[in-house]
Amino acid sequence: MSAALLVLLTYILFFLVCLVRYTSYHLRVDLQIDSFYQIIFNLQMGMEGGEDVWKDAAIGFFNHYGPALAIMGILALFAFILCLKNGIEVFRLKREYRKLSLNQKKAHKAWLIGSLACTIGFASVLGITSLRELNRLGYFRYMELQNSDSNFYEANYVNPYDVNITFPVKKKNLVYIFMESMERSYSDPEHGGFYEGNLIPELTKLSLEKGEDFGDGKQLSGAVTTVSSTWTAAALVTQTTGSPLVYVDPHEGGNGYWDDSETPFLKNLKSLGNILQDNGYNNSFICGSLGTYAGRQNFFEQHGDYAFYDIETAREDGITPTKDYNVFWGMEDKYLFDYAKKIITQEAAKNEPFNVSMLTVDTHFPHGYLCEECPDPNSDPKFNGEQIKAVISCSDKQVSDFVDWIYQQPFGKDTVTVLVGDHANMSADLTAQMQGYGRQVYFTIINGPEYHGRVKKYSTLDMFPTTVAALGATIQGNRLGLGTNLYSNEFTLYESLGLSSLNEQIPAASDYYIHEILGMESSEQGDNGQPKGRK
Incomplete structure (x- = not known):
């Protein structure tokens, strides 16, 4: 039973890898977003009035990864059924206080180890992929800048409240x-x-x-x-x-x-x-x-x-x-x-x-x-x-x-x-x-x-x-803001x-x-x- 759950978890991890890769691609290539600031601004603001953006993204995701998800899904389903069948058989024998044969033990162990290896492997791929795509999206540069200190605005920003602006009569x-x-x-x-x-x-x-x-x-x-x-x-x-x-x-x-x-x-x-x-x-x-x-x-x-x-x-x-x-x-x-x-x-x-x-x-x-x-x-x-x-x-x-x-x-x-x-x-x-x-x-x-x-x-x-x-209008100093x-x-x-x-x-x-x-x-x-x- 545990091997079957690991197979299911592996497929979920594979789906997440695809989702992370496509999300990054969609933001960088399709939407041409060039800074992490834009991403979090739009997430914070919500998408009222821009629902088609989400719809297009979903369609694009399945166009890109639909075949791979389908093939992987069929393989995962096949493995899930076999693991489930093996797990049920082992559970039945144990419940009847019958010993497992050597081949049954080996088969059960193989399914468990194989499923665990796949799960760990895809978990690692997900982690590496996430870090790579976050870097591509500028997340780490964003965090670096958030922890920096700058006097750029003090040196260059001219507050319009402090500027005398004179308009003509007409x-x-x-x-x-x-x-x-x-x-x-x-x-x-x-x-x-x-x-x-x-x-x-x-x-x-x-x-x-x-x-x-x-x-x-x-x-x-x-x-x-x-x-x-x-x-x-x-x-x-x-x-x-x-x-x-x-x-x-x-x-x-x-x-x-x-x-x-x-x-x-x-x-x-x-x-x-x-x-x-x-x-x-x-x-x-x-x-x-x-x-x-x-x-x-x-x-x-x-x-x-x-x-x-x-x-x-x-x-x-x-x-x-x-x-x-x-x-x-x-x-x-x-x-x-x-x-x-x-x-x-x-x-x-x-x-x-x-x-x-x-x-x-x-x-x-x-x-x-x-x-x-x-x-x-x-x-x-x-x-x-x-x-x-x-x-x-x-x-x-x-x-x-x-x-x-x-x-x-x-x-x-x-x-x-x-x-x-x-x-x-x-x-x-x-x-x-x-x-x-x-x-x-x-x-x-x-x-x-x-x-x-x-x-x-x-x-x-x-x-x-x-x-x-x-x-x-005449602007004192000819500068406003930046x-x-x-x-x-x-x-x-x-x-x-x-x-x-x-x-x-x-x-x-x-x-x-x-x-x-x-x-x-x-x-x-x-x-x-x-x-x-x-x-």
Whole structure:
């Protein structure tokens, strides 16, 4: 009987080995997660609104390991039956006080030793596999940084509460479009991109002819993304606060990352929304998915009192075809832009300055959402039959058409439009194709101040002060958070420290980050006066 149980345990261990290997593969390759911070942030936040991610992961797991699990299951079942049969026979003979023959003893012992050896072997494999995959996911580096000590934030972070910001009497409106996974890489080499067939001709033209991206005017420039700003929730925080979203356990650090409207989310951060609200702006945010996903609604409502619009309000407002409409992450971008036009028109009618920010979704990995307005992936050689490329091309036209609409409206002349990718595309196929290429997210400002300075190297941390300056505001010192106003002559942290150094120092343990940025109270410190969970 014990041998049969060992066989069952061995199969469970084999299943766990497969699960650990696939989980690591899925996170690193399919989801392109590049830091352990992102993993624990999403685990803490939950997956409301992103249930398809789990479904896709489960399907992928059984596609990868289903045959192996089936074969191993058949072998394990066969061994289990034989062991069980042998065990029952031994038990029966012992119960009848009959002696086991030498062959029976040898057979029983062989089954027991063999089963035990397999169990120990797979337990060892599980342990080794777990350690290896944790290392691949950056767990040990994460722990090393948690037990380090850094003064990076003390030396480089400029608290917006301490900065004098002066807006002009006549304020400009702001439309800020976070474009899902939009990169300058999608353009052609002639314009600084990667692909021979330009996937974003309209955005390329928009930036080089009408926009400002702080490049040389001949090729697209773009922003790099630092560690802890490489997924959407982190990108939204980074670009609007100049601070990356470094994870600290909310139960020990009190940062309110989880979806709880009564819990402060990064309560000490002063964001773009806060600054605009203080200067008489009405803030709105629009997305086509559930606002509660990854705490987005919580963050924007607490930092600038944004009116928040998502798939649920879109259904209520008659934007979607039906009241229960649901495709991809909620609704596709063509409805998002319809919704944005309605909201912007309403805001403009108030004759007060407005900030309408929005997040597109159709270009979300792995393949994007091919709406009815998108070209067939096989209709153009530059798509190479790949759906994601056709969707990128479709998004290029949709965004460009929307920008054209803005400047056809009466309020257009008084409106600044910021177009920026939230992070690099996480598609495993595109990542493999662009191996070795210096990827940057797309960025341009329409109808902002003229710029005649040097070519800049910058990150998404710099979006915060640059957006404020684009509205005509004067920033004392030209720095906010870890960001630098690109319209100024100041060097960005990317220029002065380099990307590698930034990525090393940003996630290092910092008392300043916990107290001054996250706003952890002194009562949440450990007995030694240090923050719990951090050195």
